[in-house]
Amino acid sequence: MTIPAPIEAKLFDKILIANRGEIALRIQRACREMGIKTVAVHSTADATSMHVRLADESVCIGPPSGRDSYLKMPALISAADITGAGAIHPGVGFLSENAAFASMVEEHGITFIGPTPAHITMMGDKITAKKTMIDLGIPVVPGSDGGVDTDDQAIELGNTIGYPLLIKATSGGGGKGMKVANSAEELPSALRLARAEAKANFGNDQVYMERYLRKPRHIEVQILADSYGNVVHLGERDCSIQRRHQKIWEEAPSPGLTPEKRAELGKIVTKAIRKMGYRGVGTLEFLYEDGEFFFMEMNTRLQVEHPITEMVTGIDLVKEQIRVAAGFPLSFRQEDIKFTGHAIECRINAEHHETFIPSPGEITGYHTPGGWGVRVDSHLYQGYHVPPHYDSLVAKLIVYGDTREECLKRVERALREYVIDGIDTILPLHRILAEDPDIQRGDYDIHWLEKKLK
Numbered sequence: 001m002t003i004p005a006p007i008e009a010k011l012f013d014k015i016l017i018a019n020r021g022e023i024a025l026r027i028q029r030a031c032r033e034m035g036i037k038t039v040a041v042h043s044t045a046d047a048t049s050m051h052v053r054l055a056d057e058s059v060c061i062g063p064p065s066g067r068d069s070y071l072k073m074p075a076l077i078s079a080a081d082i083t084g085a086g087a088i089h090p091g092v093g094f095l096s097e098n099a100a101f102a103s104m105v106e107e108h109g110i111t112f113i114g115p116t117p118a119h120i121t122m123m124g125d126k127i128t129a130k131k132t133m134i135d136l137g138i139p140v141v142p143g144s145d146g147g148v149d150t151d152d153q154a155i156e157l158g159n160t161i162g163y164p165l166l167i168k169a170t171s172g173g174g175g176k177g178m179k180v181a182n183s184a185e186e187l188p189s190a191l192r193l194a195r196a197e198a199k200a201n202f203g204n205d206q207v208y209m210e211r212y213l214r215k216p217r218h219i220e221v222q223i224l225a226d227s228y229g230n231v232v233h234l235g236e237r238d239c240s241i242q243r244r245h246q247k248i249w250e251e252a253p254s255p256g257l258t259p260e261k262r263a264e265l266g267k268i269v270t271k272a273i274r275k276m277g278y279r280g281v282g283t284l285e286f287l288y289e290d291g292e293f294f295f296m297e298m299n300t301r302l303q304v305e306h307p308i309t310e311m312v313t314g315i316d317l318v319k320e321q322i323r324v325a326a327g328f329p330l331s332f333r334q335e336d337i338k339f340t341g342h343a344i345e346c347r348i349n350a351e352h353h354e355t356f357i358p359s360p361g362e363i364t365g366y367h368t369p370g371g372w373g374v375r376v377d378s379h380l381y382q383g384y385h386v387p388p389h390y391d392s393l394v395a396k397l398i399v400y401g402d403t404r405e406e407c408l409k410r411v412e413r414a415l416r417e418y419v420i421d422g423i424d425t426i427l428p429l430h431r432i433l434a435e436d437p438d439i440q441r442g443d444y445d446i447h448w449l450e451k452k453l454k
């Protein structure tokens, strides 16, 4: 049952988007269609970026380095203050899962478009997140109950968890701080490496251990919740095609899940989220092996791959996220969500398709694919300089088809049409993937791409 909002909710007049690139543009598009004005922020390196050009207003917040611009909390708050923005959308990456930022925004009387700082904190620490999920009845990957401090403790635990095992950073993200140990002998050095990487990337060297699954799929569930206890799930995404634990190609629905398993997963997830009292969009990530789901982590923000869910549900996740943040109840129930067709997203990174060396530089020629069922989320344009300072993702090709077969054919032809000249991209890799027999059969796991690349 949908519970109505207790007060007359009102949409924001103006939103500041604390991000850059394709995701800033994506959020801007939703705002424009909702009649909400947008404020872009940018570093000096992004002054001519498309998200700045298309915004209603823009504020320069610092020099190129992310630390001095997109991660600079006071600069962002000041920019919102000066422009009179009533809300801040953090996008993905940067400050999107930073509880201190969410609190600071709210303390300044600005709405943070996201969950409460308490929920961000709870899920940001992966050990706490796993413990919370166990309490909520969600199965997790077997492993250490908490942090692992000494080599002796690790070796003792290793005997119970079994090998190979995976060492992960408590505050990890983006696949960083993860190391596999195949035996007790390898454990001390793997621990050392994981700790050093965790310290360098997240300023926290605490690590924990998990059983390393040999052929799982990465299956994640999109949820959406309002402030009145209404929770829905929008199905799953299969993000098993990864390189260095980073997603490259995503599909909705997963070619490896039966309708029964799908229903089971949706049910346990919505129940847990309702119990948590969570608000906003969120994603629960699982590994799926031999018919069993194991929770890995929850992302308390929008995901890069959210468009494929939008394509198969017809629901604009960013608009819903903004409505919920403004205090509106969900306008639909679980039964109203109809899943149709199939969608695939190819992440186009500015990297060489074999060496994966980043390739910043000027776009000398640009032509995007089009036609039925093709969506391109990108900030690229001819003459644009891809700066060297940020994430290498420069475009997302999102394709819809009535069936998976049709979708794959359409991906293939869209990739054929896509021209990005002047820099290296992984478009050639995607062209190979689209024609691969294993992918065509939907027969792959999280280790598939790494093996293929070898």
Ligand code: ADP
Pocket (backbone or CB within 6 Å): 141, 166, 172, 173, 174, 175, 176, 210, 211, 212, 213, 214, 218, 242, 245, 285, 287, 296, 297, 446
């Ligand atoms: P991050 O937050 O750094 O992205 P995740 O916990 O989401 O870390 O894991 C990223 C990826 O690493 C997963 O999608 C999966 O491919 C791999 N992975 C994580 N945990 C395990 C595990 N226990 N066994 C095998 N692979 C794993």
